[in-house]
Amino acid sequence: MLKLDAAHIRNGSFTLAADLTISGGATVAVIGPSGAGKSTLIEGIAGFLPVAHGRITWDGADITDQPPGARPVAMLFQEDNLFPHLTLAQNVGLGLSPNLRLSAQDKTRVTEALDRVGLAGMATRKPGALSGGQRSRAALARVMLQDKPLLLLDEPFAALGPALRMEMLDLVAEIARETGATLLMISHAPEDARRITAQAVLVAEGTAHAPRPTGELLDNPPPVLRDYLG
Template sequence: MLTIENARVDMGDFTLSADLHVNRGERVAVLGPSGAGKSTLLAMIAGFQPLARGVIRWHGKVLPDDPADRPISMVFQDNNLFPHLSVAQNVGLGLRPDLRLTPEDRRRVDAALKRVGLVGKEDRKPAQLSGGQIARVALARVLLRDRPLLLLDEPFDALGPALRAEMLRLVAELVAETGATLLMVSHNPEDARRLADRVILVEGGQAHAPVPTTEIFENPPDALRDYLGG
């Protein structure tokens, strides 16, 4: 279980507070207006944004200060690929940052690329890929990292509806296979409906406790109703 206890981050004139928990293996969408702090919540969990107060625990243990030591993989909106590296090298970074891959490492990279449908694209550079293929590279790297917490910060925002739905299906499959706990920031309520067990609403400087997806859309709070435009 991920537990955020009375936590707050201060960023100049912006403050975000959270006091909530996410169950192991849950798929949780993070929704809210632009600038409300959705990405800040993920940065808080990942360790990129220091806490002004409070604590974050995973299975009862306080998460270490160094983001690299946290049991977390994160995919950003730009998918964070290195343009000068090949697809296989970008994925291999999930195993070894120095890219000194053993034969077994290379087999694992090949297996991850096969799992996300990128066989034959190993030697291409990111500039030679479509938006959907770039997203698949980022997911393959996450698959190799094999961390129990997966944070997605709008990685499919630039994709069209059909490809976006395809990527959400792939994420659902990968999370089910690995047992990872998922938190996904999105501007699209349909993403939450398709994928999430519960929804965290972020607004007014507060990340609210998760609510079942069906419940929050059937009886949305005022802030979500305003955000949805109805």
């Protein structure tokens, strides 16, 4: 269970207040107007932004002051963050070892992860030889190998076409179900949120609100969200 206990996350001169609880294994969309603080919420949970007041806990353990690498968090960013000079297998292997000192078992896991995301036989290719969708799959494979219980998505598929974006969202949802990971996904598209999340957190006017059923929030949005969605 993820809990933000009267947390105030600072992002430059902006501060986002969050007092909410998300159950383990939940699938949650993070929705709100542009600039409202959606990325601030996600980056605060991941440890990239400081908590000025309050605390963040995971399964009762205080992670407020833990560095990002020590948190139970894996994150997919808007950019795939693949290293162009490394092969696909090496890029994915970074999810297991930052220095790429991989055992035979580790290399098997890398191969299995590539197979799982539909990149079988592409281990020796470099990112420049891949399509945008393939790079997104490689980034997802790397996150899979981190084996963290909390998966955060900061619109990693926003640049993909609609059909491919839906395919990637379905793959993320499937992996989250298989692993039991808790999923938080920033979304500007209501159809994406409806597709793979059961709950939604509204971020607006400096506050991240408690989760509500996704359909309920989108079918009957408060004025600030209705104005944004149109």
